[in-house]
Amino acid sequence: MDPRVTRTRLRVRGYHLDGYGHVNNARYLEFLEEGRWAYFDEHPDLASRLQQGDVAFVAVNLNIDYRQAAVAGDDIEILTRLSAVGGRSARMTQEIRRERDGVLVSSGTLTFVLLDLAANRAIAIEGELREYLAPLVLE
Structure with missing residues (x-):
């Protein structure tokens, strides 16, 4: 698999289910978020830049x-890529696939901005950060 894709594995548990016996729609948001956290774990330089306290990664749109x-x-696998x-x-x-047969369970697209916390506005993605992000893009 392409190293630009982060793979996160989870087992669906009883507390993930709704009254119909399948994963509740809101739980998919949590599964996708877990995949994004894992993505940042695999890209510690990006994570450290965003943890400096002056810039925040802010979701502005999510479609599932x-x-x-x-x-x-x-057993599901969450595939996450920039x-x-x-x-x-x-x-x-992001994609959520059932591991036993590879069936696509759910997919999502998250749009985010980098927020300058002092000015409370989105900043341009440029310079060193853009140079770091560009090779991670997989359309």
């Missing part, structure tokens, strides 16, 4: 497509 139901006992870097925003694309 639900395709198949995941149920208790399913898919675009623009002037002021960037996009991460």
Whole structure:
């Protein structure tokens, strides 16, 4: 697999389920967030830049497509990648797949900005940060 893609594995547990016996739609948000945390774990230089306290990674849009139901006992894999870097925003694309058969369970696209905390506004993605992000992009 491409090293620009982070793979995160989880087992669906009973507390993830709704009254119909499948993963509750809101839980997919948590699964995708877990995948993004793992992405930053695998890119510590990026994580450290965002933890300096002056800039924050801020989600501004999230779209999720639900395709198949995941149920208790399913082992799922969350695939996370940086898919675009623009002037002021960037996009991460994620997929949740059932491991036993590779079926796409859900997919999501998150658009984020880098927020200057002092000025409370999005900053341009440029310079050293852009140079770091550019090779990570996988459309």
